[in-house]
Amino acid sequence: xxxxxxxxxxxxxxxxxxxxxxxxxxxxxxxxxxxxxxxxxxxxxxxxxxxxxxxxxxxxxxxxxxxxxxxxxxxxxxxxxxxxxxxxxxxxxxxxxxxxxxxxxxxxxxxxxxxxxxxx
Amino acid sequence: xxxxxxxxxxxxxxxxxxxxxxxxxxxxxxxxxxxxxxxxxxxxxxxxxxxxxxxxxxxxxxxxxxxxxxxxxxxxxxxxxxxxxxxxxxxxxxxxxxxxxxxxxxxxxxxxxxxxxxxxxxxxxxxxxxxxxxxxxxxxx
Numbered sequence: 001x002x003x004x005x006x007x008x009x010x011x012x013x014x015x016x017x018x019x020x021x022x023x024x025x026x027x028x029x030x031x032x033x034x035x036x037x038x039x040x041x042x043x044x045x046x047x048x049x050x051x052x053x054x055x056x057x058x059x060x061x062x063x064x065x066x067x068x069x070x071x072x073x074x075x076x077x078x079x080x081x082x083x084x085x086x087x088x089x090x091x092x093x094x095x096x097x098x099x100x101x102x103x104x105x106x107x108x109x110x111x112x113x114x115x116x117x118x119x120x
Numbered sequence: 121x122x123x124x125x126x127x128x129x130x131x132x133x134x135x136x137x138x139x140x141x142x143x144x145x146x147x148x149x150x151x152x153x154x155x156x157x158x159x160x161x162x163x164x165x166x167x168x169x170x171x172x173x174x175x176x177x178x179x180x181x182x183x184x185x186x187x188x189x190x191x192x193x194x195x196x197x198x199x200x201x202x203x204x205x206x207x208x209x210x211x212x213x214x215x216x217x218x219x220x221x222x223x224x225x226x227x228x229x230x231x232x233x234x235x236x237x238x239x240x241x242x243x244x245x246x247x248x249x250x251x252x253x254x255x256x257x258x259x260x261x
């Protein structure tokens with residue numbers, strides 16, 4: 001059942017020019033807009049994961065460790081916190097995040113290094 | 121809506137026309153459903169205004185001075201009652217459109233204090249000192 005005109009004009013209510021008022025143009029632009037929305041919903045998940053990873057990387061590097069060592073260390077310690085929660089901790093609970101970094105450092109035997117960067 | 125026992129909606133102004141077609145539902149509403157609504161809500165002042173040759177409207181006047189007008193032309197009495205219930209159940213806050221940065225709303229987003237550039241300033245200072253001490257010993261450039 002094709003989408004009807006009323007619905008197309010509702011979806012096109014904020015478009016510019018004739019795409020808002022003429023059905024032939026509105027239909028084309030609305031179809032493309034819906035395709036963009038479909039693809040965007042999938043890209044949004046990738047985008048946010050990359051943002052969380054950047055934030056965790058920044059938080060870990062402040063304490064002399066990088067993202068990969070932190071994540072592998074947490075996996076080995078069976079800490080099930082996901083990247084979203086880790087990034088929220090890095091932003092809002094910096095001391096808890098530091099405690100996690102210190103725990104990984106202790107587990108890997110890196111506490112002896114002064115200002116170590118997590119690389120052998 | 122009432123906050124701490126005080127009703128936010130103080131007055132309801134009902135504007136209608138006695139001969140227009142768009143006010144037909146409104147006229148039915150006034151005769152059938154309005155008395156029951158007024159009995160259930162004695163705190164509300166309901167005022168009926170006759171405006172000939174105009175569409176029917178509801179205006180809710182709130183405690184904070186804001187008003188919410190709703191045009192109810194060509195609506196059935198049941199729909200008009202839904203609109204009135206919406207006015208009664210809401211407060212006078214304006215429509216707030218803002219970009220939702222996060223789906224989590226909280227009065228206390230941070231317990232330990234949000235990260236700033238100076239949260240670990242002493243640690244950064246110590247690292248800078250170490251770096252300076254290391255580079256001071258450099259002999260080859």
